[in-house]
Amino acid sequence: MDTLIVGAGFAGATTARLLAEAGERVLVIDKRPHIAGNAHDRRDAAGLLVHSYGPHIFHTNSEKVFAFLSRFTAWRPYEHRVLAVPDARTGRAYPMPINRTTINRLYGLNLDAAGTADFLERVREPRSTIRTSEDVVLNSVGRDLCEKFFRGYTRKQWGLDLSELAGGVAARIPTRTNDDDRYFTDRFQAMPAEGYTRLFERLLDHPGITVQTATAYEEVGTQIDRRRTVFSGPIDAYYGHRYGRLPYRSLRFEHEHLARCEQYQPVGTVNYPNDHAYTRITEFKHLTGESHHGTSIVREYPTTEGEPYYPIPNSANEALFKRYQALADVETEVFFIGRLAQYRYYNMDQVVAAAMALAERLSPNHCPRSQDAAAALA
Incomplete structure (x- = not known):
């Protein structure tokens, strides 16, 4: 085995595909029972496509990233819109x-x-x-x-x-003086036509890639013979929380199907900044374009405990991360990538771009050029 990749989300799957296309033998493991990481989607009991871990809206200005992912999916054009209800007593909603x-x-x-x-x-x-x-x-x-x-x-x-x-x-959140109510203004805004999980199935479908889900790195990491490791989990967990735990924010998701409601809200997501324990409600039919006599929604409840979703950016946490990064910097055959491994609040396209760059650097066909050589060829 050439490379063990820990995590079957965007970071791991992108790296795996490109290394396999370069001729490597790659094993991808994930502790969850499915691929696609937090972008995983599925059919609920009513048959509607829902995002297991909250809404994932793809947007990017990178033609390179969009072209790469377009090899594995057709797209449904979609521009996300969000309303905010600052006072639930009035219920008045405003563009955000x-x-x-x-x-x-x-x-x-x-x-x-x-x-x-x-x-x-x-x-x-x-x-x-x-x-x-x-x-x-x-x-x-x-x-x-x-x-x-x-x-x-x-x-x-x-x-x-x-x-x-x-x-x-x-x-990350702009302020506008015009009436543009799109949440993002990127050049490319679209949703995978058959969903994220189907995109990942195609992304990982290569003879050089083996995938094992429900497989934790802590249980098998020392048993797998490989030349290198690409790790996309929490960097502090990799080092056994040597300097203490890096804080991550988690989420609890409350999925609900409303059988007698064709449309629950006018846009994909509605924020509730000041009322309720949840932060927002997403209605998936807006995202997917599916037709159904009912509708499926999810409420998001932020929590301290649970699966790590968001690094918490502040100076104290950054200082702790730097201590772990110093350990990573001296590794020669372990590479860290993704939100949790790099402790960065990355968007999906940023993770894909970083994984593409890492795979190019690790590729057996990659030949680094000196600055002089690069200048001569410019």
């Missing part, structure tokens, strides 16, 4: 990210794009130094919009106040 419609509807105004920009300039609380997510939000939209849409959601999602979370988290 905040845009001109949000502000006009919330405050009873009739601003054009320039007027919206002026409004935001008046209400924002300028920050000369941006360190935390609170700095990002107050600097962008001010106190009232922060309290209505961001602070409560952040507290539920991360178990931290905005002031305790790195600025990059809130910076």
Whole structure:
């Protein structure tokens, strides 16, 4: 065996496919009983395609990533839209990210794009130094919009106040002065036409790849003869939590099929920043385009315990991660990739891009060039 890959999500499966195409023999293991990692989808009891671990919306500006995945799936064009209900007593919903419609509807105004920009300039609380997510939000939209849409959601999602979370988290959410209500504006926005699990089945369908699910690395890692390991699980777990556990945020999912409801909500996801124990509800028919006399939804409840889903970005956690990264840096035949292994809040396309780069570097056909040689060929 050339390479053992731990994890059958986007990081592991992409690396496996490209190494196998380069002539390697690859074994992919995953402790879960299925492939596709957190992107796994399935048919529920009503026959609707649902995402087991919450909504996964594919979007990217990378033509290279999109072209690679397009080898394994056809696509259904889909632009995700999100509404937020800051006060469940009124039930009024507003576009998220905040845009001109949000502000006009919330405050009873009739601003054009320039007027919206002026409004935001008046209400924002300028920050000369941006360190935390609170700095990002107050600097962008001010106190009232922060309290209505961001602070409560952040507290539920991360178990931290905005002031305790790195600025990059809130910076992922733009503010717009026009009426664009798409959650993402990437060049490529689409959903796998037959679902993510089918995409992964094709991705891993290669004679050079063997897949073993329900197989934990801790149980078999020392028994498998291989030249190298690619690890996409939590980096602190790989090192036996030598310096203590890295904090990760988990989720509990409450799936429900509504047999007598053809459409539950007007968009794919509705956020509840200030009410309820859950953060959001997703209705899958919006994502998949399927027709059915009923509909299937999922509520997401953030938790401290459970499967790790999100690294928690702040300075203390980053310092702890750096200690584990120092151990990884001296490894010669172990490579760490993905959200949990690199302790980064990556999107799916970023994970695929990183895995493509790693596979190219590890490929037996890869020949690193010196800077002089590269310059000569440029």
